[in-house]
Amino acid sequence: MTRSGQDYLEALRDGREIWLDGARVKDVTTHPGFRSAAASFAHLHDLAADPAHRAVLRTADGVHRAAAVPRSYEDLVARRRAYKRWAEAGFGFLGRSPDYMASAAAGFAALPAALTGEHHDGAGPALALHRRIAEDDLFCAFTLTDPAGSAPGDDLRVRAVAERDDGIVVRGAKTVGTGVVFADEVLVGTIEPLAPDDTEHALSFSVPVDTPGLRLISRTAYAQGARSVFDRPLSARYDENDALLVCDDVFVPWERVLSYRDPATTAAMWWRTPAYLHAAHQSATRFWTKLEFLTGLAILIARSNGTDTLPAVAQATGRLLGMVAQAKAFVLAAEADWEPVDEGRGGVRPGQEISFAQRIMAGELYPRALQDVKLLAGGALIQLPASGHDLDHPELGPLVRQYVRGGGAPDAHTAPEERIKLLKLAWDALGSEFAGRHEHYERFYQGAPHVYLTMQTWAGGADDCEALARACLDGYDLGTAR
Structure with a gap:
């Protein structure tokens, strides 16, 4: 599916729980702190849907080049040209545009066996994530950084607190969720190697941003303080935002769990795959x-x-x-x-x-x-x-x-x-x-x-x-x- 910018904006009106300055944001597409950046991301979708840019941004099958598994040096060059076209649209200031995680998902799909662990086989969920991004033009963001410090007996990091036949229940937080407030899905995990016995935090999953129990607490929205585009031309349009992601007993189906209770697999999804x-x-x-x-x-x-x-x-x-x-x-x-x-x-x-x-x-x-x-x-x-x-x-x-x-x-x-x-x-x-x-x-x-x-x-x-x-x-x- 080739999504237009308007299709993308409509999808953001899903009731996701976002907080800014002590108030819940009802609609990121109209809120003064987020609407301009949402429009900038929508513009990227419009570029990808425009026939004038199709040859650069999409493969012959209609998939964004970032989401296609590169098979040759020529494919890498074609990918870079697509990256460049989108980067120029935001003058390099949209650091986590949708092609970032689309590229990573293509890496999972290139070597899915790396996600098969002792306690869970994440190969299928990884391939499913790649299909969703490639076929539905989804914007997947990620957050991989643990909050600093924990009080004795108080684990702040994301971990599973319950297992069910159909999935797991997770609790905890991740920080620096760049672009998550504008994404369709968020990949939650860790990229730094864990200790071999730290199975509790060896967990990666991808869920829709409107999943019940998932809360995003935004940092200052620079666009909100920009009185006009003339006075703040970058702040007003390209603030992709960063947010604290809090999971309050979020249910994650097994088909969305990429790694579970296996530190080796949790690391391998980033470092063994491309x-x-x-x-x-x-x-x-x-x-x-x-x-x-x-x-x-x-x-x-x-x-x-x-x-x-x-x-x-x-x-x-x-x-x-x-x-x-x-x-x-x-x-x-x-x-x-x-x-x-x-x-x-x-x-x-x-x-x-x-x-x-x-x-x-x-x-x-x-x-x-x-x-x-x-x-x-x-x-x-x-x-x-x-x-x-x-x-x-x-x-x-x-x-x-x-x-x-x-x-x-x-x-x-x-x-x-x-x-x-x-x-x-x-x-x-x-x-x-x-x-x-x-x-x-x-x-x-x-x-x-x-x-x-x-x-x-x-x-x-x-x-x-x-x-x-x-x-x-x-x-x-x-x-x-x-």
Whole structure:
């Protein structure tokens, strides 16, 4: 089924339990804190349904390319082009768009046997999840992070509290549910390895967001504080939100349980299947797109300031363009370094070593890119009219137009309205609360540094590096002639 944006919005009106600022949200499609982001996700569905974009976004069978199991290098390239088209629609700021989990689900489907555990066979539920996403164009989000800290005897983590013939009853919480308030389903689980004896928390399942007992407590909705798109062009439209997910005796049918009471299987669904690497391919493409946006913003600011030809500014722009090239190179290299899944029976996956390394690059590069753009913008970012409507004020308007304009030669000055529009966009990307969330988000997008830096040591390449250094050592000794 090819869903339109309107189909998607109608599906969100299902009575899901979402809380914001102490009040229950009746309808995310009309609430001021959520409606604009819902419309942005709807736009992605409209793009996928548009014949003009069909060849890029869908396979010949009509499935979104993210949900199709890639069988070749060419399929990976086609996937990346689809990721890029959607990422550009949100300028890289929709970090968990529907193609993220669609890619992961295709990874489950590529090697479903990895989800067959000692206590539960999750292969069937994993394949069913993939079918729902692929055939019904569903938006599946996920939440995998446990709440920090527990009082003695008080387990905050999601676990099963009862077993029934037809399923399990779960209780507990997960945090940082990015995009869950806008999703059709949510995958609840864990991605970090559990202790072999921690069977109680070895649990993964996917349920509709309107499942009884499932509650979402939203963080501040940045869109609600954005007075207009002109004043907050990113916050007002692309705040995908993060929420605390609380399960209050939620019933989960067995056919929706992907792993159960098996730490090995709970980890294998991400690390033995290509699920994580497929999702990382999407996120790396989005990150590349986001850096393109920031660099383009820097170029526009320098031109508006009349400083774009100064050597120091040209060097700063070159450094940003170099960052874009680095981000692009990681994507293309991971594709070219593709590896077979299950000896080819599960298709192919992007190269693991390079995909893992991209996490290190992205987490370190994004704050540097922001810093460089801020330096190019200078103090103009913090001296802007409170509202773009000041331009229309009978008394303030003439003053604003006189004193807020670009640099350079008088005949090259940026018009006041365009100058303010550009700098407000820049502030929203660089200095607003929305921007602060994104800087922190990119630092931890692929997990905590202590986790992914450690994982890099077993991603591949260490033996080759050691062998090369050893070859040099073995090539001489005390008796070697000069």
